[in-house]
Amino acid sequence: MVIAYHLVVMVIETSSLGRQFGKFTAVEDISISVGKGEVFGFLGPNGAGKTTTVRMLTCLISPTSGSASVCGFDIKDKKSAASIRRKTGILTESPGFYETLTVRKNLRFFADLYHVDGKKANETIEQYLRLFGLYDKRDQVVGGFSKGMRQKLALIRCLMHEPEVLFLDEPTAGLDPESARVVRDAILSLKKEGRTIFLCTHNLDEAERLCDKVAIINRRILYAGSPGSLKDSVYGRKLVVRLEAVSPSVYKAVSHMPVVEAIEKKDDRIILQVDDPERHSPDIVDAIIRAGGRIRSVGELRHSMEDVYIKLIGDRCEL
Numbered sequence: 001m002v003i004a005y006h007l008v009v010m011v012i013e014t015s016s017l018g019r020q021f022g023k024f025t026a027v028e029d030i031s032i033s034v035g036k037g038e039v040f041g042f043l044g045p046n047g048a049g050k051t052t053t054v055r056m057l058t059c060l061i062s063p064t065s066g067s068a069s070v071c072g073f074d075i076k077d078k079k080s081a082a083s084i085r086r087k088t089g090i091l092t093e094s095p096g097f098y099e100t101l102t103v104r105k106n107l108r109f110f111a112d113l114y115h116v117d118g119k120k121a122n123e124t125i126e127q128y129l130r131l132f133g134l135y136d137k138r139d140q141v142v143g144g145f146s147k148g149m150r151q152k153l154a155l156i157r158c159l160m161h162e163p164e165v166l167f168l169d170e171p172t173a174g175l176d177p178e179s180a181r182v183v184r185d186a187i188l189s190l191k192k193e194g195r196t197i198f199l200c201t202h203n204l205d206e207a208e209r210l211c212d213k214v215a216i217i218n219r220r221i222l223y224a225g226s227p228g229s230l231k232d233s234v235y236g237r238k239l240v241v242r243l244e245a246v247s248p249s250v251y252k253a254v255s256h257m258p259v260v261e262a263i264e265k266k267d268d269r270i271i272l273q274v275d276d277p278e279r280h281s282p283d284i285v286d287a288i289i290r291a292g293g294r295i296r297s298v299g300e301l302r303h304s305m306e307d308v309y310i311k312l313i314g315d316r317c318e319l
């Protein structure tokens, strides 16, 4: 017998990471792990501690508690900082450019800062200008660029030294839908190249579309896991059965079933909480028919990421 093991190499690992500013605790007890090639969504309201966490992971500030490693380097070890910077690229919220220089000259300037060899720099610049749809603008000065074009340029800038890990802070904020899509597609292309992406975002739809895993933070981690299991863990899974009419006998028949954890009646629908809808729905349908119910449709109740996020953040604020 051949047993196949799928080993995921962890690129970012943190254990009870925290940061105080004086007496103020910005983040505490952050324990997460991000595998190679994953897109990891870091979600949280304003002031939740996302940027503080990214700044610790990129060695811009040191933690006041806990530990973390990036690409195998300990962020607290002063000798690691240069290696971590070489292996990571960071897109900040307000990247600056030389307004009177062309796209190519700006990018060459940043490539030089990373000591990227001239020929390699030109190849990388061309590759990413094409990927982001900016190749035709390569000899234009940045001064006249729109916000969307600047954001794409900023992403290219942090790719100049071909980092293994990218920390992206709100990469699509303020972009029109078309530009946001180009940036999102580019993020997926970078993932396909095997790069690991740590994505801070407020855009829940974006997180759901792009991320393999998400963590919701509000000073502490409120949830970490896949976007799909996040919804299940907050709301449980729910089956919606629409009938011609919900009679007392149908209601009674399903409410007595051991697999039904909770039941709710809304007009011509019954909403049932069950741990495994795929497995239990045939028995539930049988029970309804035996009780004389006439079914119009059966489906699973879907919550949006936004519902889940608001509920999680709201519940924790009330504590």
Ligand SMILES: Nc1ncnc2c1ncn2[C@@H]1O[C@H](COP(=O)(O)OP(=O)(O)OP(=O)(O)O)[C@@H](O)[C@H]1O
Binding pocket: 021, 024, 026, 044, 045, 046, 047, 048, 049, 050, 051, 052, 053
């Ligand atoms: N250097 C600092 N000194 C004091 N407090 C700070 C410092 N940096 C951040 N903070 C505080 O730490 C908390 C977390 O800030 P942080 O910037 O990490 O949040 P964020 O989740 O990135 O927010 P946003 O989504 O608005 O960018 C905030 O209350 C902020 O005011």
